[in-house]
Amino acid sequence: MSQDYRLSSWLPTTNKEVKIRGWEELDVILFSGDAYVDHPSFGPAVIGRIIESCGLRIAIVPQPNVNDNLQDFVKLGKPNLFFAVTSGTMDSMVSNYTASKKKRDKDAYTPNGDKGFRPDYATTVYTKILKEKFPDVPVVIGGIEASLRRVTHYDYWSDQLMPNILTTSGADMLIYGMGEQPLRELIALLKKGVPFSSLRTIKQTAYLQSKEDKLQKNKNWEDVEIASHTKCLNDKKTFAGNFKVIEQESNKTFGRRILQEVENDLLVINPPFPTMTEEEIDASFDLPYTRLPHPKYNKRGPIPAFEMIKFSINIHRGCFGGCSFCTISAHQGKFIASRSKESILKEVDTVANMPDFKGYFSDIGGPSANMYQMKGKVQEICDKCVAPSCINPVICSNLDTSHKPLTEIYQAVDRHPKVKKSFIGSGIRYDMLVPEFNKNADPKELEEYTEEVITHHVSGRLKVAPEHTSDPVLKLMRKPSFSNFHQFKNIFDKINIRKKLNLQLIPYFISSHPASELEDMANLAAETKDMGFKLEQVQGFTPTPMTVATVIYYSGYHPYTLKEMKTPKSKKDKEDQHRFFFWYKKENQPWIKKVLKSVGREDLIERLIPKEEEVRRPKRQKFTDKKGKQKEFVSVLKKEKTSFKKRGKRNKR
Template identity: 70%
Template sequence: MREVQRPLTDWLPITKKEMEMRGWDEVDVVLVSGDAYVDHPAFGAAVIGRILESEGLRVGIIPQPNWQDDLRDFKKFGKPRLFFGVTGGCMDPMVNHYTANKRRRSNDAYTPGGEAGFRPDYATSVYSNILKELYPDVPIMIGGIEASLRRVTHYDYWQDKLLPSIMESSKADILVYGMGEQPLREMVRLAQKGVPLTSMKTIPQTGVMVPADEDLPKNKNWDTFELNSHEDCLQDKLKYASNFKYIEQESNKLHARRLVQQIGNQKLVINPPCYTMTEEEMDQSFDLPYTRLPHPKYKKRGDIPAFEMIKFSINMHRGCFGGCSFCTISAHQGKFIASRSEESILKEVEKVVDMPDFKGYISDLGGPSANMYKMKGKVQSICDKCSSPSCIHPVVCHNLDTSHQPMIDILQKVDANPKVKKAFVGSGIRYDMLVKGYNKLADDSVDRYMEQIITRHVSGRLKVAPEHTSDNTLHIMRKPSFKHFHDFKKKFDRINERHGMKQQLIPYFISSHPGCEEEDMANLAAETKEMGFELEQVQDFTPTPMTVATVIYYAGVHPYTMKPVFTAKSKKEKRAQHQFFFWHQRDKQRGIRHRLQELGRNDLIEKLLTPPKGKSVQHAQGSKLNQAPNSKRKKSSHHASTNAPSKNGRGRKKKTVSGNSKRHSRNK
């Protein structure tokens, strides 16, 4: 089918010429992003741009500006009337650039052709500092996942040290953390009334810096909690660790305290988060007039891999109440679920099926965890007082409504669309909520949902994330005992047998996670082998800012108990844990045998190194930790080139590479 040509003005302008095509002589706001411009609700810069547009502002976008030449990209729109908005992109640039082994990746899924080298390390700070030099009198607002997760003193794995708030390094005037629609709309409305951005110090879900000797901005509705200073954290790892408990709890409260932290002669002020977005607010964001396509300027440079993966997918909700220790979703999107209306979702389905190259297959109907749509507390007043980081660990909260009926309803309605041949659920599923032995509040809808998913919405493989088999490690991960995964697999197999299907279950696992000993990995390999799994890919734990596991990795203690926790940190320790996954590879077996003998585990030698008897082996994959908001769990490159790409003066390859790689990760 021939592609329908759309006028260039359907996209937000990315050049001065496109601005003039709209009859504008200036813009009100300029957005600077580390990603290519894809006008789609899964890409943050597009969402923010369309929201600003809906508030009556003229918006220009500078995607992936060249930071290594004469900086002409930053000057293309001139001085905006109100402010610059800066984001590093949908992924933290350091996760985007480096593997768990700190090797430079050879691709970037948010760039045309999958090319690497089109954004700097620590992009938000780099962009913001350039703008401060060029336009010192124009306020700068920073946001996105990089700014959000680095809003307070944090451990940076790539420099192996504590860094202060990104507000300090970026010199920005205000930080918006989390999903920024609500604070952004409030700030824009104040700006339209003539209030300077630099005076907006009490907007919820924002952070500002103020002189340490000045009084804090006044807000009689907020209590204030002072964290250990950045300097104290540098001197004492335990003070850094003790901060995290309060940061996580206040981030997850519906009525939170304001956080304050001294950094040198200034104080960082982190205002409480906004209340969870309503269905109407969610619809308002997703129903904006996106083209759902990359800007036409990228056509000759190749596909944008991240877009190709979500091109025909639909995000139904945000947030995750799992609270996994290694995951950043609740820190950025919140633990309370914000869901769209059925009407909004079905409207987007109509847009997808009308796309010229749609072949009848929706790649994903889901969210951060696919089966949390419309889930919330039964009694809201109980949720209003809650500070627990997880609603389902160590047990499923008695106040949580875990009915899967709303998801069954929307899946069936999408199925009924005559233009949809198949709607897949590609997002990871929280299997523990489908096991009645763990989710003791579950009604029969969990059985109907699982039947619906397996028979109608799986493309041969269902992804779930038990993450480990050791109860001690799982407890630190805030995940259920592996015995519940055994129950889930039995249920999965029964449904397949009943329907004469041969779907595969794909479990994800993590090695070298805090709390995991070498023997735990050997036991994991043996137990999964006994279950018929042969693990093809395994992800080493990657410390990312704003997670419990990262605090443990750096400080050596659990931030809630302050008790020591072992973590494999050296390459030797990590390799030792990692090798057990590859019991089926002949060249690894000698080393595995030798190490198990040293550990006195001859019983595991027999379990691991003898051929499986009478069982078909399923190829499974390792867990992927880092993911971009509004995207799904994806393959990650574990063999990225150790060499930087050839450059032409700005970190860009001289030759365009075909963009067929789908290997990238996100923050989860």
């Protein structure tokens, strides 16, 4: 830790630290399910610093103990304005459980990865305790857990449809999405003396009121009412139909106010703020973060999530991919908020001058690494758009997909005298680098960006996410045809060979996604095997609130068409689909033969189950030569092993 930092450099976490700042009382107390890392990649730290920048006295209580006498909830007393509550950077259930509902062995946001410091449904648990201890103090909830549970939603871990999190927690207000804009407005109104109970027209907030009470009007807003929570409980198709409205309104430039009856209450979800301007997002990242965990953790071990992003730079927010299994656009929005080049390079300089920086950045990226500064060419067209994705089924003709600003950022970072190399650790949308798919872009620009990334910013392996090989499944996922991955692999191979880089391309895939059949997984295994892959980066589909795929998983209906859809749901179905990823394991091969024979796909048996002579033969990897012809080569390591064996035989003779 730099000696320039004193304890007062962090937000206070104890009464002693409050007094170090010379404060006798607090305006806001923030409770978080994460350990306190004062870094712009950690939501609780951002919220704390925003509140501080508004001139308020703020303290943070990280990972309060809910299993003792609840001392952590009362130790700092009662704030003047409100309590703030977040489960942390992740939904607590995703943080605590795997896709198969098993308890995770580690918590990445806790020192030493220790588990047990974050309760299930943390936002609700913390809020209920605070409302019991301080019933007259307002509680504002936010973060990804609150954001994605702001309306009737399916909870995979309890396997039930749940009402909005305001109902279950008893909180007074919910801030959804990126919280800077609504939080600043909330604080400005409170400082003017507006009573908390009157704060009903702040954008990007939600609250409950009695059905009998008059709804506060805003002349600039239109209202849309969705089916009540009770109707959703009684009819899965009705629940599915709600989601189309929710997703579209959440991703509009000017959304409508959403209303939903929940027993005797009315849930009111105000429209979102417009996408943050460059000036606004810069202001958030330029706050005085120490970029380090609080000193209280010095003897408890490293925090895994911090170690992963310690030397990384986040350059934008949002994602216009709209993947049906992903929550990024539901929380950060589909429009991209990009930082200025000056703000990014200022942070690069700050990190480069940290005492333990060795010259390497682990990531210069965002939710999707290559969406920096991309936006509509004509904003008025975007303002009328209701499409959940800007690049599916095709790239919108109004989307500027130039990669030139991103290439310039990478090169500017690498020109810093203390930077030896910067890597791109975020996921890259490889389909946007395929000229046949990204017809909006200048092919030369795409080529320059792709060569820049592969040549200078890949640490041995480039990870991309085709997710599946089946076109029907990919269509539902809102992902492009797998043919685009073949084209990208050819581009990757040519650069890899021409530059003699010896890099690996690592694709990510998902099993058990809605619409995925066992035969689709068999085809996935065969096609990726034919390409020379033994899959490593694979996962089973995990239903999380606020995604199309989760709505289908629970209801059996597609929310946009209301047509019935199949989804693997039983433990056996999920395990069987996942098993095809590992066709190369001997223990799986008799089962694969049996399954493929039962569905009449003996042709796939020949492709998947290697013959004895193939097992003994060194593994061959496929690549495309300069003339575009498919060829194979035996890896250097395998050649060496073979030559050693031959030498051994000669010596024996």
